[in-house]
Amino acid sequence: MSSKQTKLRIALAQNSPINGPEGTYNPETSKDHPFASVQKNLDKATEFVASAAKQGADVVVFPEYFLQGIVNEGRQYLCLSSDHLTAHLQDLAKKHNISIVGTIVHGKLPSSHSAALPSVSPFTSSDAARKEWVEYLKANPPSDEQVAEPTLHNTAFFIDENGRVLGEYIKKNLWHPERDYLTAGEESHEVFDTKWGKAGFLICWDISHPAAAQSLTDKSVDIVFCPIYWLGTDSEPAINDHEHDEDYERQLTSALCFARAFETETVWIMCNAGGNNEKDLIGGSGVWAPLRGRLGGFDGSDEAVKPLFH
Numbered sequence: 001m002s003s004k005q006t007k008l009r010i011a012l013a014q015n016s017p018i019n020g021p022e023g024t025y026n027p028e029t030s031k032d033h034p035f036a037s038v039q040k041n042l043d044k045a046t047e048f049v050a051s052a053a054k055q056g057a058d059v060v061v062f063p064e065y066f067l068q069g070i071v072n073e074g075r076q077y078l079c080l081s082s083d084h085l086t087a088h089l090q091d092l093a094k095k096h097n098i099s100i101v102g103t104i105v106h107g108k109l110p111s112s113h114s115a116a117l118p119s120v121s122p123f124t125s126s127d128a129a130r131k132e133w134v135e136y137l138k139a140n141p142p143s144d145e146q147v148a149e150p151t152l153h154n155t156a157f158f159i160d161e162n163g164r165v166l167g168e169y170i171k172k173n174l175w176h177p178e179r180d181y182l183t184a185g186e187e188s189h190e191v192f193d194t195k196w197g198k199a200g201f202l203i204c205w206d207i208s209h210p211a212a213a214q215s216l217t218d219k220s221v222d223i224v225f226c227p228i229y230w231l232g233t234d235s236e237p238a239i240n241d242h243e244h245d246e247d248y249e250r251q252l253t254s255a256l257c258f259a260r261a262f263e264t265e266t267v268w269i270m271c272n273a274g275g276n277n278e279k280d281l282i283g284g285s286g287v288w289a290p291l292r293g294r295l296g297g298f299d300g301s302d303e304a305v306k307p308l309f310h
Helices: 036-054 082-096 127-139 176-180 204-208 210-217 248-264
Strands: 009-014 059-061 099-108 151-159 165-170 192-194 197-201 223-227 267-271 286-289 293-297 304-309
Touching: 009 036, 009 267, 009 286, 036 059, 036 082, 036 304, 082 099, 082 151, 099 223, 099 267, 151 197, 151 223, 165 192, 165 197, 204 210, 204 223, 204 248, 210 248, 223 248, 248 267, 248 286, 248 293, 293 304
Parallel strands: 009 059, 059 099, 197 223, 223 267
Antiparallel strands: 009 304, 099 151, 151 165, 192 197, 267 286, 286 293
């Protein structure tokens, strides 16, 4: 590894993202503000970032969808406030002197949509700011075709301890259901410099594509960050026609990370969603390195922060 610093202190933040209610937001009938589920996830992430920093981590890595949850079934409006999520995480990184990795789904409305989004963040204690977003959604209902179908990019990010976004990547290889509502990235895989060497991203289903990993290796990557949201039910119903280990999906993600780390001679840092329901949120987050194998992580789906110092 051609890193400037040889010891990278990682914290895996295996959280359990809350999904917003299915269907479009209706200000007339909803008892909560439009981004209530995102706020709950953000509160948990804020807690995990503070915990990781307190334990001495340099970088805290979250799963895919850790803030917004799944954004289909009329929940696309949850992505309209994505820039404010980035700004919040930048402030967190500076406050706790720690780098943050995860994904945010950014929503872009068509140019024909003339109404400007509110400039204030809904992720504050300000009732006025939240009301401004409610009024916007009243005037521009999420059921409206343009608002209901923004262009959605699932974007991995690396925010350093100074709050700078050092690298971003839009997911290229979408899982089958995602193809109905996400737009795949078209840019080539890029790497960026960190204190510990060159880093790059792959997101979830990307890791099943050896060519994606190789494209990063061709650019001399040292560390690959892999936020994923890989469920225990992802191979259903096809897998039900075959005898299989109950832990099949977790074994698969671990094997893929191990193989890619070995093939590319890079360190792989994967964080998956966890939680109490192992049938769906299987966890299994970990770190792999060539000639060393799995360096540690979660054996199960516990929702927690786990530091790994190697």
